[in-house]
Amino acid sequence: MPELGPGVYAPRDFNAAVAFIDRHVQEGRGERVAVIDDYGATTYAGLLEQVNCAGNALRGLGLRQESRVAMIMQDSVLFPAVFWGAIKAGIIPIPLNTLLHTHDYSSILADSRAQVVIVSESLLTEVRPALAGQRCLDTLVVDGTPGAGEHTLSDLMAAAEPALEAAPTTADDVAFWLYSSGSTGTPKGVLHLHRHLGATAELYARGVLGIEPDDVIFSAAKLFFAYGLGNGMTFPFAVGATAVYLAGRPTPEAVMDVMRRQQPTIYGGVPTLYAAILADEANSRDTGSQRLRRCLSAGEALPREVGERWQARFGAEILDGVGSTEMLHIFLSNRPGAVRYGTSGEPVPGYQVRLADEQGHDVAVNEVGELLVNGPSACMAYWNRRDKSLDTFEGRWTRTGDKYYRDDDGYYHYCGRTDDMFKVSGQWVSPFEVESALIGHDQVLEAAVVPCETDDELIKPKAFVVLKQGGHGDAQLVEDLQHFVKDRITPVKYPRWIEFIDELPKTATGKIQRFKLRART
Structure with missing residues (x-):
């Protein structure tokens, strides 16, 4: 039996949606509140019904076991309805970052070969142009008000049966994909199994x-x-x-x-x-x-x-x-x-x-x-990488x-x-160590440190600093921050240059994209 943890196992025949959604209703917890979103509360019994309707709706669009559905959806109860509904039906959901741009969606949709994409209405401006030329994509479903000839998620779910038999999946079947944040380059499709959720x-x-x-x-x-x-x-x-x-x-x-x-x-x-x-x-x-x-x-x-x-x-x-x-x-x-x-x-x-x-x-x-x-x-692996x-x-x-x-x-x-570490005067410099020292200053909100070459082609730290509201970055503050860092960590690691910026480039997960800052040095 597949192991979820020390002494905890999943049966070979296993569908994660049954374990995470159906089980609560089967065991008498249907009236407990599962989700509170911007529109109100949904019980576990209500969530199960929505999961079943979503799964049947996806099947009604022609998706079969191991087909893929891309989800570009804001957080609401409909997100778990679609995610778990797809998994219960044996269909593979692929949640995508809602903060991407058209060219990103175009690339990821082509890479994933999703046949259906479900999009929140507020995101259509970026997503709709990305649908052009997609060879595998058959259907756009809109969570909200659609354009002419487009499906609405609410109508599809309302017309679907509220009962759904779980697909005969195993613990080692691929359940869903995620795309990596792309903090160091192109996002990669990451394949996860049913048992990973339980683990x-x-x-x-x-x-x-x-x-x-x-x-x-x-x-x-x-x-x-x-x-x-x-x-x-x-x-x-x-x-x-x-x-x-x-x-x-x-x-x-x-x-x-x-x-x-x-x-x-x-x-x-x-x-x-x-x-x-x-x-x-x-x-x-x-x-x-x-x-x-x-x-x-x-x-x-x-x-x-x-x-x-x-x-x-x-x-x-x-x-x-x-x-x-x-x-x-x-x-x-x-x-x-x-x-x-x-x-x-x-x-x-x-x-x-x-x-x-x-x-x-x-x-x-x-x-x-x-x-x-x-x-x-x-x-399991990266898709096609x-x-x-x-x-x-x-x-x-x-x-x-x-x-x-x-x-x-x-x-x-x-x-x-690994690719952010660098040596100064023979000593390894941890960007995080220097950044943490800078953040200790009462005027600094955020900081990112990258290597930069001197005129003599030596590597030294450069800091990009975001100040707290009302802060003013000038030459005196640069000197103050440099002394502040020297007093707290090994002096050789202090930033030789400090540039004040309004915000740091980040992924949607909050990771600093230092490669973009290195390109500015």
């Missing part, structure tokens, strides 16, 4: 996060990528808890409004958003939910100062961790009651990690190496591309991406 729920959601049926979880991280998909669907639906969705952009104001109105017990965000909420001087005393008991963070490493300030204000720990699209969710994390801000914590039980040098040998404690991970949620698959997946081990060191207590410290 992340068992190992991280139950084992580390400690989610319970009475929890209300709000994830500012969106459902279309791995971190948000786990927070907003897999984890609450694993235990019969409630998920809260926000369709619009997760600005500090919007997030705090949801926190006040819905009073979540668990909140999932990214470091950028945690920092932005703390920097909002107008609402500096607003603590949002009075029920908040736990927070989680991923996407980028959480600076120590941000974690400490958040806990002091909100009274809830942030469990900072690292995950990836390839591993589906977090596999290295801080634990409740044992948080050490400035670190990514320890391996999630059920996962193994190792740090290797350039020759593939394990490094010693306190030495920097590339992080590799072995666990039961590792993706054989060479990249061979470079990333080595037997049971997945190369993350992240540089870390492990301290004497077994905590892992993030240093940067």
Whole structure:
């Protein structure tokens, strides 16, 4: 039997939708609230009916087992209806980033060969031009008001039968695809199996996060990528808890409004958003939910100062961790009651990690190496990227591309991406170390550090800095920041140049796209 975690197995014949959706109604939890979105609350019984209708609607469009449907949808109850409805019908859903541009959608739709695409009405301006010339795409379905001759999701679901027999899938069938964030280039199709959803729920959601049926979880991280998909669907639906969705952009104001109105017990965000909420001087005393008991963070490493300030204000720990699209969710994390801000914590039980040098040998404690991970949620492969698959997946081990060191207590410290690290005067420089020092300054909101050549062709750090509202970047502040960094880390690592910019280039997951900054040096 396929293993989900230590001592936990999935049956060979397994459909993830039955385990995450049908089961709650079968076991008498149908009246519990599953989702609260911008339009109201939906129970597990109501969600099951929508899942069944969505699955039947997709079959009615001619999709059969292993066909693909692309989802370019805002967060609402219709997202899980389509996602789990497709999985239950044996059809493969492919959630796509809602913040992409036309040329991105054109490329990904061609790569995925999806036959149907479901698009939220507000996103049609970017998506509709990308449909031209798609050889495999048959049907556009609009969540909202369609154009002439186009299908509406609501009409298709209303006409569909509310009962659906699950497709005869196995735990090792491909259940869904995700596309990597593209922080270092072109997004790649990542293939995940039915059993991977259960593995992340068992190992991280139950084992580390400690989610319970009475929890209300709000994830500012969106459902279309791995971190948000786990927070907003897999984890609450694993235990019969409630998920809260926000369709619009997760600005500090919007997030705090949801926190006040819905009073979540668990909140999932990214470091950028945690920092932005703390920097909002107008609402500096607003603590949002009075029920908040736990927070989680991923996407980028959480600076120590941000974690400490958040806990002091909100009274809830942030469990900072690292995950990836390839591993589906977090596999290295801080634990409740044992948080050490400035670190990514320890391996999630059920996962193994190792740090290797350039020759593939394990490094010693306190030495920097590339992080590799072995666990039961590792993706099957990259779609149509054989060479990249061979470079990333080595037997049971997945190369993350992240540089870390492990301290004497077994905590892992993030240093940067493998291709972001560089040497200055013979010493390795971790961009994250310099960035964390800069963020400690009371005028700095965000920072990114990249290598830059001097006139003598020597490599030195350059910092791109975003100031807090009202900040003024001038020569005096540059000098102040340079001295500030020298006082906190090894002086040779201080930024020789500092450029003030309005915002850092990022992926939708909050990861800084340093390759775009390197191109500006």
